[in-house]
Amino acid sequence: MLAIHCPLCGERPYTEFRYGGDASKRRPALGTMAPEAWHDYLFLFDNPKGPHREFWQHDQGCRQWLLVVRDTATNAVGEVILARNAGAGAGEGPGGR
Amino acid sequence: MYRYSLSRLVRHALSDRPWPRAWREAKPRSHYDVLIIGGGGHGLATAYYLAANHGMDRVAVVERAHIGAGNVGRNTTLVRSNYMMKGNTEFFEFSLKLWEGLSHELNFNVMLSQRGQIVLAHSPAQMDALARRGNIMRLNGIDAELLERAEVRRLLPYLDYSAAARFPVLGGLLQGRAGTVRHDAVAWGYARAADSLGVDIIEGCEVTGFLQDRSGVHGVETGRGRILADRVAIAVAGHSSHVAGLAGLRLPIESHLLQAFVTEPIKPFVNHVISFGAELFYISQSDKGGLVFGGHIDGFNSYTQRGQFPKVRQVAECAVALIPGMSRLKLLRHWAGIQDMTPDGGPFVCRTPIRHLYLNGGWCYQGFKATPAVGWCLAATIARDEEHPLVRCYALDRFARGAESLDEYGHGHWPYRH
Ligand SMILES: Cc1cc2nc3c(=O)[nH]c(=O)nc-3n(C[C@H](O)[C@H](O)[C@H](O)COP(=O)(O)OP(=O)(O)OC[C@H]3O[C@@H](n4cnc5c(N)ncnc54)[C@H](O)[C@@H]3O)c2cc1C
Ligand SMILES: [Zn+2]
Numbered sequence: 001m002l003a004i005h006c007p008l009c010g011e012r013p014y015t016e017f018r019y020g021g022d023a024s025k026r027r028p029a030l031g032t033m034a035p036e037a038w039h040d041y042l043f044l045f046d047n048p049k050g051p052h053r054e055f056w057q058h059d060q061g062c063r064q065w066l067l068v069v070r071d072t073a074t075n076a077v078g079e080v081i082l083a084r085n086a087g088a089g090a091g092e093g094p095g096g097r
Numbered sequence: 098m099y100r101y102s103l104s105r106l107v108r109h110a111l112s113d114r115p116w117p118r119a120w121r122e123a124k125p126r127s128h129y130d131v132l133i134i135g136g137g138g139h140g141l142a143t144a145y146y147l148a149a150n151h152g153m154d155r156v157a158v159v160e161r162a163h164i165g166a167g168n169v170g171r172n173t174t175l176v177r178s179n180y181m182m183k184g185n186t187e188f189f190e191f192s193l194k195l196w197e198g199l200s201h202e203l204n205f206n207v208m209l210s211q212r213g214q215i216v217l218a219h220s221p222a223q224m225d226a227l228a229r230r231g232n233i234m235r236l237n238g239i240d241a242e243l244l245e246r247a248e249v250r251r252l253l254p255y256l257d258y259s260a261a262a263r264f265p266v267l268g269g270l271l272q273g274r275a276g277t278v279r280h281d282a283v284a285w286g287y288a289r290a291a292d293s294l295g296v297d298i299i300e301g302c303e304v305t306g307f308l309q310d311r312s313g314v315h316g317v318e319t320g321r322g323r324i325l326a327d328r329v330a331i332a333v334a335g336h337s338s339h340v341a342g343l344a345g346l347r348l349p350i351e352s353h354l355l356q357a358f359v360t361e362p363i364k365p366f367v368n369h370v371i372s373f374g375a376e377l378f379y380i381s382q383s384d385k386g387g388l389v390f391g392g393h394i395d396g397f398n399s400y401t402q403r404g405q406f407p408k409v410r411q412v413a414e415c416a417v418a419l420i421p422g423m424s425r426l427k428l429l430r431h432w433a434g435i436q437d438m439t440p441d442g443g444p445f446v447c448r449t450p451i452r453h454l455y456l457n458g459g460w461c462y463q464g465f466k467a468t469p470a471v472g473w474c475l476a477a478t479i480a481r482d483e484e485h486p487l488v489r490c491y492a493l494d495r496f497a498r499g500a501e502s503l504d505e506y507g508h509g510h511w512p513y514r515h
Contacts, residue, residue: 045347047351
């Protein structure tokens with residue numbers, strides 16, 4: 001079974017977590033008027049077969065949002081960090097800042 | 098075509114002459130009018146209708162593995178047309194009508210079994226929603242019948258009607274013409290019929306790139322060399338993002354796993370297709386006697402084609418909550434398929450921003466029942482270089498245009514929630 005190593009709680013089964021989708025996207029700055037920028041942000045996905053940066057929330061544990069790198073071809077989980085420590089380059093979680 | 102008939106069956110039964118191959122083993126030619134990537138149900142049906150409806154005979158289907166290896170051979174075989182969003186309603190009814198004549202059309206028994214599908218309601222609000230869905234269907238000339246609890250109980254006496262039932266059954270919506278189809282037969286039947294009209298079916302041939310310039314696509318690179326084509330269509334189910342990416346397109350699609358399950362065979366028990374209303378769970382019984390069922394996608398992007406165990410447990414819990422008598426059956430097999438999930442749960446059947454390149458993808462849970470209509474409409478779209486009216490709602494730019502939603506359940510724009 002897929003397990004995710006939460007930096008705060010240790011390795012836990014994925015069923016304790018809620019999936020939050022692609023974390024590689026960057027939300028356009030507020031005030032961006034070009035509809036294409038919002039369209040691409042909301043609707044287009046790289047959908048790679050390989051390493052995928054994604055959000056998971058440990059909602060039956062510490063409730064932190066995490067940024068996980070998982071290989072979609074094998075399910076091997078690589079780096080896991082707290083999403084709030086991911087810095088601006090990581091994009092923003094489903095809940096925003 | 099070597100036609101199948103009762104007299105042939107008798108003659109073959111009495112002699113030891115083997116049946117001939119159902120389709121040729123074609124080698125790639127250097128040039129085609131239309132090349133279709135992906136030999137699943139959709140690709141094969143498209144090739145068939147290109148030849149049958151539009152008289153095109155220089156058509157090829159290139160398949161990475163073998164015919165039937167993809168989702169056409171992995172799905173739970175349900176066909177129905179109980180959709181209520183405009184666009185979906187008409188399209189899926191057209192498809193069901195094509196299913197109703199398909200065995201004759203293809204001279205191949207696809208074993209359509211119109212045993213009826215019952216969607217259950219477990220709350221007054223769900224009854225209202227089903228009544229609305231049924232009314233929309235009837236207004237579109239589609240059969241639908243709202244059932245009270247007592248009527249459901251008469252048809253499905255084995256559900257849990259006890260006071261302890263976790264989700265009491267209040268009623269349901271019956272579509273009598275819905276049912277199941279033998280999925281392998283669909284792939285083989287279309288392959289054989291397309292082949293007999295001159296279509297080349299090239300197995301073991303993976304597309305690895307496109308030949309393209311500013312004026313559009315002119316062919317593909319494959320593991321078996323370069324093949325030129327005036328028009329190219331992508332019909333690769335779970336791999337749409339990957340193949341479209343080879344042409345430089347980014348799609349509103351994520352790839353997710355869906356699992357399916359079969360129990361040991363038992364005597365006839367579940368005579369309909371049943372959809373649970375409390376969770377996404379659906380069940381029917383195969384002709385061999387196994388109960389065939391499935392639930393939600395696993396819930397996170399994946400190309401592993403190997404499902405997670407917690408889903409097995411969750412689906413089994415649904416099964417037992419609905420049909421307590423299933424608790425002692427053994428699971429015989431389970432497997433997963435990779436499917437394209439989209440932001441509104443609707444598909445894409447359309448031209449693309451690249452000239453001469455057409456896309457059919459994003460079919461989520463629902464592409465098997467769509468197979469004949471996809472083939473019909475995609476063939477017309479390719480032949481006329483303009484979307485067939487029934488698939489105009491399935492355009493790639495619908496989000497950018499803010500077009501009418503296809504979201505049957507109002508889940509919002511997260512592909513993994515559909
Ligand atoms: C478990 C499960 C249950 C389902 N149940 C139902 C159901 O009950 N009812 C329903 O309507 N739908 C159902 N579906 C959905 C349905 O099966 C699919 O939407 C539909 O089969 C997709 O179209 P297809 O048959 O053409 O796909 P496929 O059979 O997957 O065909 C695509 C083909 O493209 C090939 N391919 C991929 N990449 C390349 C390449 N680079 N070059 C060449 N070829 C390539 C693949 O090998 C594959 O054979 C289910 C799906 C799954 C996974
Ligand atoms: Zn934690």
